[in-house]
Amino acid sequence: MISPFVDTLNAVPRVTLLPLIIIWFGIGIWSKVVVVFLGAVIPILINTQSGVKTSEARFIRVARSFSASRLKIFSSIILPGTVPFIFTGLKYGAGRALLGVVVGELYASTAGLGHMIADAGNTFQTDIVFFGVLVFMATGLIVVALLDAVERRFENWRPALSRS
């Protein structure tokens, strides 16, 4: 039921909605929140969905024949199997979110790092622009590293794949 909307929204480069979002939410923090949300929600949603779809059918059948409840099946088979997909989506979404912050603030904002970069660019203070870009770069690296760490924490039950 929601897939037509998800597919459509996925085809839209979300930054094109920025002028509309500004009309709807103004140039304050909320327009950035909406842009970041729209950018990040789609990869997370699609990845999680495909994670649930690819959960091992045999496990579910076994659990069902031992009369596991739906909640039990969800919490002990589907959720653990979906974790790698969720994290792939999260990592992708984190990148998109950062993009949303930059674009949102370049486009219309009164504060923020993106605003600082745009301002410095307009006044040819190239050093400040580079510094802002480096801060974004560091943020991206840190977020991905954090997500990796959390993923390892949730994945350490999984037996290591032998390298072929």
Next chain:
Amino acid sequence: MTDAADGRRNGMSSAAPMRAANEELQMPGALRWYLAHERVILGTLVVMLFLIGWEGLERGWWADMLRPLLGASAERLQLKPIFISSPTLIAAAAFRMFFVTGEIWPDLAWSGAGYVLGLGLAIAVGIPLGLAGGWYRRFSYAVEPFLSALNATPQVAFLPLIVVWVGTGLGQRVLIIFLLAVLPLAINAHAAVRTTDPRLVKVASSLGASDWRLLRTIILPSSVPFLLAGLRLAIGRGMIGVVVGEIYGSAAGIGAMINQAGARFQTDKVFVGVLTIVAAGVILVEIVQRIERRVDVWRAPA
């Protein structure tokens, strides 16, 4: 038959698969047709409801309908066209812009030129770079820090710098599209070489094949799916580049048109621009998928 009849008399409580199958054969035709096309029907229905709900918000259908219940506060259900526009207004604006005034064509041509140049440059640089990085280990060590740093940065943050370097003309848009599109291409090409079947490479090189021969007959054919997947990502990233580049500093193009229409509260024009970009993206991705099917016919089904 009796089984199925039994099943129905007992309601749906019996879950034996045999019975369920019989049940399905006994269903009336309309229901069976519905179940076969459930995905399409439900999807269409929800989309229609969404569009009608939207149209109603703008035309005040819901406000009129609920006025007896809510009184004066029902007015809040009628929104101004500058705020949300409506499907019919958008369709009318699209018709006007494409066929009556034709004002969108120069913008399309201008954006298209930047897009083709940027994406072409990204393909010309990204794929060889990725292939070389996958093949020559030392080269990969040398460029990897740059690629992963660039990958972690939202590339759009370079936009103010690009404007300082090359101004706000065609060069700016080509560069930002290139920056956004080059990474997925390079990364996928790199991964493609890395996942080439090492046995094939070993056999070929022990039979004395040259590097060039290896590249042409083993590595390139096996990396086609990766390269096309990268291209599909790059197409989407490039679209972002078009819009952001033109929003930030440009007088012509679809992104600039969206930006100006938004600034003047011409919401219907904004939607026309967004939908045009979506259509262009969908068409390009479809073309890549066609190529993918075409190029991959020699591959044995997995």
